[in-house]
Amino acid sequence: MNASRPSRDIYLNNAATSWPKPDSVIRAVEQYLLQPPGESGRSTDALSEDPVSNARETVSRFFSCPDQDHVVFTSGATESLNMLIHGFSALHPDPFHVITTDLDHNSVLRPLTTLADRNQVQLSVIPSRNGHVSAGDIRDTIRDDTLLAVISHGSNVMGTVQKIREIRSALGDEIFVIADGAQAAGQVPVNIPALGVDAYVFTGHKYLFGMPGTGGFWIRNPEEVRPVFQGGTGTDSANLRQPSQLPERFESGTPNYPGIISLTAGISFIQETGFDAIVSHAQQCIDTFYEPILESEDIVCYSPSPDLPVFPVNIRGIEPDMAGFILRTSYGIITRTGLHCSPLIHDAITGGEGCIRISPSLLTDPGECRYAGEILCALAKKVNMSGQNL
Numbered sequence: 001m002n003a004s005r006p007s008r009d010i011y012l013n014n015a016a017t018s019w020p021k022p023d024s025v026i027r028a029v030e031q032y033l034l035q036p037p038g039e040s041g042r043s044t045d046a047l048s049e050d051p052v053s054n055a056r057e058t059v060s061r062f063f064s065c066p067d068q069d070h071v072v073f074t075s076g077a078t079e080s081l082n083m084l085i086h087g088f089s090a091l092h093p094d095p096f097h098v099i100t101t102d103l104d105h106n107s108v109l110r111p112l113t114t115l116a117d118r119n120q121v122q123l124s125v126i127p128s129r130n131g132h133v134s135a136g137d138i139r140d141t142i143r144d145d146t147l148l149a150v151i152s153h154g155s156n157v158m159g160t161v162q163k164i165r166e167i168r169s170a171l172g173d174e175i176f177v178i179a180d181g182a183q184a185a186g187q188v189p190v191n192i193p194a195l196g197v198d199a200y201v202f203t204g205h206k207y208l209f210g211m212p213g214t215g216g217f218w219i220r221n222p223e224e225v226r227p228v229f230q231g232g233t234g235t236d237s238a239n240l241r242q243p244s245q246l247p248e249r250f251e252s253g254t255p256n257y258p259g260i261i262s263l264t265a266g267i268s269f270i271q272e273t274g275f276d277a278i279v280s281h282a283q284q285c286i287d288t289f290y291e292p293i294l295e296s297e298d299i300v301c302y303s304p305s306p307d308l309p310v311f312p313v314n315i316r317g318i319e320p321d322m323a324g325f326i327l328r329t330s331y332g333i334i335t336r337t338g339l340h341c342s343p344l345i346h347d348a349i350t351g352g353e354g355c356i357r358i359s360p361s362l363l364t365d366p367g368e369c370r371y372a373g374e375i376l377c378a379l380a381k382k383v384n385m386s387g388q389n390l
């Protein structure tokens with residue numbers, strides 16, 4: 001094995017949560033925490049700068065949304081998807097049909113399965129081929145009672161990006177379409193109005209470089225989703241009913257100020273970097289990782305030409321969890337093994353066994369991807385020569 005262990009651990013689990021964060025994000029959060037907290041928008045602090053409004057403006061500009069107030073902040077993609085799916089279902093008392101895909105994450109599949117278990121929905125799961133779902137398959141699945149479709153934009157296992165605009169067209173105008181942008185936002189340019197969806201979900205702590213517990217969604221028509229939460233908004237406080245206007249309709253309780261500030265700083269970092277540089281860095285990571293991997297007969301590669309730098313692989317002859325443990329403890333390479341909360345795509349590609357997922361970010365040196373690729377190949381060779389006696 002030529003590669004020598006680098007002096008620090010190599011973090012290749014950015015599809016779970018990104019690390020490191022840009023210095024500007026750390027500084028922005030530190031600055032906020034060093035001052036007494038403001039409660040902008042609340043009566044006591046009318047004079048302070050409003051980090052939530054700043055963030056709303058930044059997010060809406062980033063996603064080209066014309067209407068800032070239609071951007072809603074939540075604790076992340078999971079909360080957003082639950083609010084949208086359960087809030088949509090609450091306005092449709094009769095059972096209806098929903099379309100999703102085998103690429104989707106448990107933050108989509110579990111709320112939908114919960115509704116199916118209660119006989120509130122019937123669920124069709126479109127199988128993907130090589131990480132892509134076909135608009136034709138989706139069109140063929142539509143029924144008279146199809147009211148909702150929830151579609152993964154970027155797959156957290158296959159690293160593929162779906163053609164959301166095409167899928168929206170196949171679904172027609174009557175179906176409420178939610179795109180889960182947890183993996184795509186920050187990795188590819190996203191113009192939400194151009195995608196034509198009714199709601200777009202994002203998370204802050206992955207490729208937008210914010211802190212965990214941040215994210216949100218954009219919604220075209222708030223009247224199509226009933227608010228699941230009620231609580232204090234700092235406005236119209238004599239009213240015991242939840243305000244119906246945006247963003248208060250969906251935002252109650254004390255905002256996650258440091259998180260929201262980190263999200264603004266993370267998006268500013270992406271905007272300063274620019275998508276040309278982001279996409280070309282991602283391609284460099286893909287090329288350098290796969291160069292040795294695609295040569296190896298001892299490695300199973302489930303997505304050899306991804307759109308995003310997310311690499312699902314297995315070493316023949318060794319369980320993914322064991323491989324991940326060895327990579328971490330012997331070579332300082334941090335990956336994520338198992339089913340990655342997306343069990344249906346794993347049923348299709350690994351027979352439900354799971355795999356090792358390698359996921360760099362913009363802040364990963366492509367040399368580290370090369371090192372990881374070489375180490376995996378060397379480990380695979382060792383396993384297959386020794387018959388697993390490592």
Ligand SMILES: Cc1ncc(COP(=O)(O)O)c(C=O)c1O
Pocket residue numbers: 015016075076077078079105107152154155156180182183202203204214215341
């Ligand atoms: C595709 C996808 N959707 C949703 C989620 C959930 O995101 P969050 O951590 O913001 O709840 C994830 C995170 O693992 C994801 O990869």
